[in-house]
Amino acid sequence: MHVRSSWRAVCAPVALAAVLLTGCQSASGGGAEEDDRLGERRPASVSPAPPRPSGYGAVFLAVDECSSFGRTSFTEVPCTSERAAARVVARHDGTVREGPRCPATTDFVLHISEQRPSLDEDGDGAVPQGYACMRNLQPPHPGDPGGGGGPRTIVGDCVYGLGDGKVRETACDGKGKRKPEYKVTKAVGARSACPASTALYVRLGGTSPVGCALPV
Template sequence: MATHGTTPPPPPGQRRGGCLSSLLVLAVILGLAYGASTYFDDKDSSPSASPSSGGDKTSSWNVGDCGGPDPDDAPDGYRAVDCGDSGATFKALAVMEASILPDAIQCPAGTDLIIQVKISFGSGGDKSGGIPSKTVCGRNLKGDHPGDAGAGGGQLVKGDCVTGTAQEVPCAQAAGSGYKVLGLVKDAKECPSGTTEPMRLTLAIGRPYDVICAAKA
């Protein structure tokens, strides 16, 4: 069974006693805090949602709520809007807890867009920052649905298609050279009958599966 995207682990760090050990611990804590801050402020890592006009919607997203692009936070910002509003472009299929580990969020099948909702404090007006509070799994109200099984977008789900290097592609392009996803499991022994190509993935903390159970498309 091939392993896809495997990278060698970094060499173990060396620890010393006394004050140096305390300094190393402090450095690690500061490093983690900086990394978390960078993650929270990186708009390119995932779209963000901001409060709608007239109230703070970030803490009260529910299944069935709608949202659309936020003109004050273009091009990746979104805001909650009424489903009858002309600016509504998606509806929430699920509302989940936020996570600093992107792979730990597994939205339901049919999710076209995954938006991280953030709560900002103060009146600085910088919508690129904030603390992640919720994850909204959205489905487009109109147009294509890249999150549907086999469509080639969204998160990988059963029924999607992948290349020999485990990259998702539309099933319409996979005939003869690609593979159909039969299941997503932690261990290859759990793959369903019909699996001919169990693809073991590089370890990712929080991801609910480590193996793609696949067969020729």
């Protein structure tokens, strides 16, 4: 059995409210105004709505939008902001256990709690429970092969034993808290497809659920 660790954060309601309010737009004008000199009516001018800041949208933390890092919460920010720290590479409703898997090199997952504010951008008054698969804008990238983290174990990752048939991922370069003991060299559909030199089988999930690992 393979145990994975992931970063988890719940977006605080105050942060979510700040995001939703940025989408409000207004336009002035409407109807028609009278030209006293000519006795004619002319169309009234309408001021264009101001552009929405980059990085905000109708969906909280949609694909290609960015978040900041915080001690207790994450907020959506424009990707051009100096506060931007990670980008959404995939976004799904529901829970991680029930929904699609994040891309292989995802660095961490944000778990978004359901919110029901009095007003939101698309007008339905709700933000459903979901999760965002995140990739750091700058290194390090723990989700890369051998990086020592991320929500998934992939080919190129290293693990160490916890006992009782369990393992945990660690950095292959030895700079993590624990030294690597095995490295996943191949992903296959069944144990029988692993090379004869395989010393450990690691559960990966997906279409090739078995990882063939060799001693480091």
